[in-house]
Amino acid sequence: MFPAQAMEKRSLVRYRMKDALFAAIQGENGYSMANVVDLNSNGAGLHLAGKEKNLPEEVIMFDLLSQEKRIVLRSLLARVVYTRAANPHGNDGGDPPKRYGLQFVNLSALEKRMLDLVAKKYGLPE
Numbered sequence: 001m002f003p004a005q006a007m008e009k010r011s012l013v014r015y016r017m018k019d020a021l022f023a024a025i026q027g028e029n030g031y032s033m034a035n036v037v038d039l040n041s042n043g044a045g046l047h048l049a050g051k052e053k054n055l056p057e058e059v060i061m062f063d064l065l066s067q068e069k070r071i072v073l074r075s076l077l078a079r080v081v082y083t084r085a086a087n088p089h090g091n092d093g094g095d096p097p098k099r100y101g102l103q104f105v106n107l108s109a110l111e112k113r114m115l116d117l118v119a120k121k122y123g124l125p126e
Contacts, residue, residue, distance in 0.1 A: 012040045015123030020067035025060055034100075036064065039123060041115040043104055044078065049097040055080050059105060064118060072122075073114055078102035 021036040023046055037045040048055065059079050064072040082101030107115070 012042055014038045014040050014045070015119040017122055018124045019122045021072070021118075021122045022065045022067075022069075023062040024065055025055065025062040027060075031062075034062075036122075037099070039115065039119045041104070041107070041112040041119070043081070044102045046100045046102065047097055048100060055083070055098075055100055060102075066122075072118055073111070076107075076111070076115075077105045079105055 016038045017036055021039070023034045023036055023044070024031045025034060032048065034046040034048045037047050039045070046055075057080055059077055061075055061077055063074045064076065066072055079102065080100055081103045082099075084099050085097070104111075104115070
């Protein structure tokens with residue numbers, strides 16, 4: 001007998017990034033950079049290094065940037081809905097990188113279309 005598979009909660013295909021895409025997260029002390037791991041018009045997965053860069057459990061604002069640091073999409077609002085250590089069993093002695101799941105909030109129809117185009121341009125469907 002095979003174990004039951006976990007039920008997928010996402011309603012849209014999540015695009016794993018094939019090309020580098022970054023999130024410049026706006027904060028009180030400037031901004032923090034995170035790697036975008038996956039993306040669709042409902043949310044994003046981010047990878048952030050270091051304890052000092054923990055995301056708050058609230059709505060955050062960020063810009064999407066290309067590898068050349070060009071703005072791809074500006075001022076997106078998202079709620080942090082998931083967080084975990086990217087490698088909880090790492091034994092490097094430092095703070096492990098963190099993986100965050102974000103759910104976009106208050107997006108216009110245009111922003112959703114733009115996110116879909118960005119996801120298809122920079123990512124591969126799972």
